[in-house]
Amino acid sequence: MISTILIDDEPLARVIIKEYAEAFPQLTIVQECNDGFEGLKAIMQHKPQLIFLDVQMPKINGFEMLELIEEPPSVIFVTAFDEYAIKAFESHAIDYLLKPFSRERFNKAIEKFLEQSENSGPPVQSIPDSISLSPQQRQRVVVKTGGKIKIIPIDDIHYFEAADDYVRIHTKEGGFLKNRTMAHFEKSLDANIFVRTHRSFIVNVQQITRIDPYEKESWIAILKNGTQVSVSKSGHARLKQVLGL
């Protein structure tokens, strides 16, 4: 038995997947979800082997939902996005279905999944970045805190701090952990606002009030709330460039 979850905010879009899936008796649809929140909860609860995931959904999109899962199940994206956009995350999923899709195309996707899971247990896939979807820089970061999901607009972020395998996101409401790398945030955020000042820090330049020398070839950036953040030599050069000094 292959446990499966459908996550799509359009009821009719789920109807068609259910109908096509009937041809595969080994697929058991354990739950249907209307949005990423429900999806996340259902994935935690059922630990499915396969999910059908829409991209454009309320509040958090399909990518952002995947980011919140430590070990995501196999994913087949189901979306009306055009092919160019979808190519960007093609490699991250088992397959993608462009709405509307035929029964043959659906069967091909399932067969691809079955093949991969027979050959190598759970297929290897990486989590796609939501930035690959749209040209504009990301405007928010989604984190899990306790059992809740929190959407942080990037303007509310003071700075990022490396914390072992995680990154701690410091905001006015406190810190939140996210299982991503510093390099990921450095790459996905607007480099004119978020500057990598140090191996362990990315700072929102709008929060900086002062930059003081500390030791030889090292500085300290002082934020509006008084926090002190280390600045390395190369970080200082980057800051100077962004601030136009």
Added chain:
Amino acid sequence: MLQNFDIEWKIALIDSVGSNALLAAATILIIHTLGFYRPANKNYFYLLVWCVVISIIWTASVKFGLISLFEENESYKTFLMRSIPVRFDMAFLVIGCSVIMSMLWYNLEEKKYMETRKSDAEKLARDAELYKLRQQLQPHFLFNSLNSISALAGNQPEQARKMIQQLSDFLRGALKKEDYQLTTLSEELQHLQLYLDMEKMRFGHRLSTEINHDENSLQFLIPPMLLQPIVENAIKFGLYDTTDNITIRINAKTFDQYLEITVQNPFDPETSAPKHGTGFGLSSVQRRLYLLFARTDLVSTSVKENIFSTKVKIPRNDINDTYR
């Protein structure tokens, strides 16, 4: 011939270098001038006169220049005087040829330039047309609707048929409408209703709509498809920014000088930046109204608690007066 006239080779060299240099200068001058100014309407008579005048000037300057150089040499002077007609003919031939050649070259260049400009303009127009078409068709909406129809075709073929009908009517309406022809609000609302019905089919119970208008407003003339992007914006904003059920409200009210249409949608003030509202859809509405009425103050947005409102004012114009 030189021997006949008993002329030293030195003098002959100076003569030829001097006159040729002068001729080259005259030719360059005339070609350069033609680069900036060419007689309009293929008036080549002027060009002929020009060639003659320049040839005369050239011959005269060669004559006086060389005579003043070699005043002592009588045999050379005779030679010079005798060769004047030949020199003039040669100069006229050279200048004439270079003028003809440069005219041809310039005309060719001009034609090439005109052609690039023409194809650039055509490409721009084509791009604009394509862009408009893409806007009208809204691929995302279209593909999602087709997917819904595909789902309905399995269990509810009657509903599928109905949705195909709605989609066709909607597309036909969108393609038919021209920018410059105004349409009544009642027609616009009918067209909008097709769109809203399909969106309701897609999103089920999550989406409901409420449309209010006063009696006079229905006959008010507005630019076609003006409300479409605003309502699209409201639905997208409303549906993707909350997980609750949402109601989109559309209100039309007539005033003395204008019609005011308000579109409202709920949103989550905690997670969305206010800049969200001035998306591409709204700027295109603003641009259209500016082109039609030369006013930039006709579109405004406001936020009250968790409701986002877009307000559009459409001035009463001449054609509307007949409905007063």
